[in-house]
Amino acid sequence: MSQGERKLQSQFGTERRAAAFYRNQMLDHVNTDMADFISEQEMVFVATSDSGGNCDNTFRAGDPGFVRALDAYTLLYPEYRGNGVMASLGNISENPHIGLMFIDFYTHHIGLHVNGTAEIVENEALSSLGIDDDTLLRMHQEENGRAERWVVIRVDEAYIHCSKHIPHLVKKSETVDWGTDDEKKKGGDFFNVKRRK
Template sequence: MGHRYAKLMFSPAAKALQSQGRSRDTYARMEQGEDYNYLLSDKEAQFIRQRDSLYMASVSESGWPYVQHRGGPQGFIKVLDAATLGFADYRGNRQYISAGNVQSNNRVSLFLMDYPNRRRLKVAGRLEFVDPDDARLQALLDPNYRARIERGVLIHIAAFDWNCPQHITPRYTDADIDRMVEQRLRELGVDPNQQ
């Protein structure tokens, strides 16, 4: 089967466009051989644990796609095993668009971004809700984050892919900037604690 993400995402129409764009031969080779890119390695697990947000796409019953941003403290996305991610679903604007979409089609696509280092991990999977009284919810909680939890979310991974960094614009958090300034001050021989 080969690269699981390619097998799931490269539709006949996508393959035809790849042929027109002269990239099909390269991508066809990815689809050969043993299955890969469906079980997380330590590299993916570490990357995911360092994220403080994700983008999750789902599709409505009417066929319209929807993308939702999910955020929390760094590490709010839990790597439960090589094939399962999870996070606590904190109360937001209560539109419940994603929650409604996955009632009829539980397939979702995630983008996990590392803007400073221009890295992106794409994950395709099936979403399962965890009720508040389900014991599995405990593994998804962050005791230091004081938001109201409505339910837990499990993502059963079907495939993943690291994506090209070519057009990712670096973006930095305040903490990133503080670290860079502190490092630069130290390089200049200045004690950042004296500023």
């Protein structure tokens, strides 16, 4: 929690509600229920910023459980082939603070915030995290060669995002072409950027 939070809680008279939230809803780790929830998720929103505080929010997706809880204080997710810009990783290389937002639109209609510090770990360095050989082998098999590198997060806080305004969506079955360079499959120039330059 930030000084800004505390100041505005005092200014707007929300200290009691905030204190109850911190006491009843916030942890400095992910508990078993949170880890189980993460293991079901196929998407996460990732917030980073560079050393100057310029923010970027992005979306990551994968097979259910592509974000893994190694233990109560450590999460990791694979980085797949993308557009080559490296915005999130570039930010992490300058400023390790990261925010993850998991939202289940389909089953539980609930969200989970996880904030912490991140580092970039190459595939060959995963064993330095203390992951046993069997788990490493399983992770590589599950990723089927798609993971170019990994982002490891040391958890500072984890807390609920209430379901009140989360829309209920219906999941559509489709095949995902991971790592494709096909412009049509990637959305092409949907926002007509090329034509306006």
